[in-house]
Amino acid sequence: KAGVTQTPRYLIKTRGQQVTLSCSPISGHRSVSWYQQTPGQGLQFLFEYFSETQRNKGNFPGRFSGRQFSNSRSEMNVSTLELGDSALYLCASSLEGTGETGELFFGEGSRLTVL
Amino acid sequence: AQTVTQSQPEMSVQEAETVTLSCTYDTSESDYYLFWYKQPPSRQMILVIRQEAYKQQNATENRFSVNFQKAAKSFSLKISDSQLGDAAMYFCAYRSQWLRDMRFGAGTRLTVKP
Numbered sequence: 001k002a003g004v005t006q007t008p009r010y011l012i013k014t015r016g017q018q019v020t021l022s023c024s025p026i027s028g029h030r031s032v033s034w035y036q037q038t039p040g041q042g043l044q045f046l047f048e049y050f051s052e053t054q055r056n057k058g059n060f061p062g063r064f065s066g067r068q069f070s071n072s073r074s075e076m077n078v079s080t081l082e083l084g085d086s087a088l089y090l091c092a093s094s095l096e097g098t099g100e101t102g103e104l105f106f107g108e109g110s111r112l113t114v115l
Numbered sequence: 116a117q118t119v120t121q122s123q124p125e126m127s128v129q130e131a132e133t134v135t136l137s138c139t140y141d142t143s144e145s146d147y148y149l150f151w152y153k154q155p156p157s158r159q160m161i162l163v164i165r166q167e168a169y170k171q172q173n174a175t176e177n178r179f180s181v182n183f184q185k186a187a188k189s190f191s192l193k194i195s196d197s198q199l200g201d202a203a204m205y206f207c208a209y210r211s212q213w214l215r216d217m218r219f220g221a222g223t224r225l226t227v228k229p
Binding site: 033042048090092101102103104105106107108 | 148150152157158159160161162165167206210212216217218219220221222
């Protein structure tokens, strides 16, 4: 099985722009979570989607949004970028129901730099 | 709210020796999962070991084992026969059986000296 795939791997934006990141989960995984990783704040939960519905949301401003499609692929969007949005954005998928282990399977991340 | 604390920002171990990474957590729930994840310099987080709270037996995966003390809310990771490839950031994580977000500690950077 292919792992979690995130695109793009690296991107550079300027303040005020917006960005869209994409995530394809492991086949059969319907839950997709997004995390922001920075040296100062560590790993912070953004949101989680299951069957196209946002099921959980972290404490981030409304500039951060996401969605999930019927094939479980997910996108997250950050509008009006700020310097502090520079981070590694990690996507993770998990299996629910039969065979559930609670484990998150992570992608390699998208490194966003805001200038 | 559930919190996870890793009190050791950095640890160092000699190759072939044993090292223990500490983790404590705070929760009022009785059923949950605990994990140790490894993030090598290439960045991809991979699972090292997991523990289900209802299981009293400590999990073991080859050279990796945990000491799970539910009453003390402690979940330490022991790495035996350390190898150069074990060098990475290690994150302790908590996931409720009901809530879907995973809570992470701040991480411990492990250096393995040859």
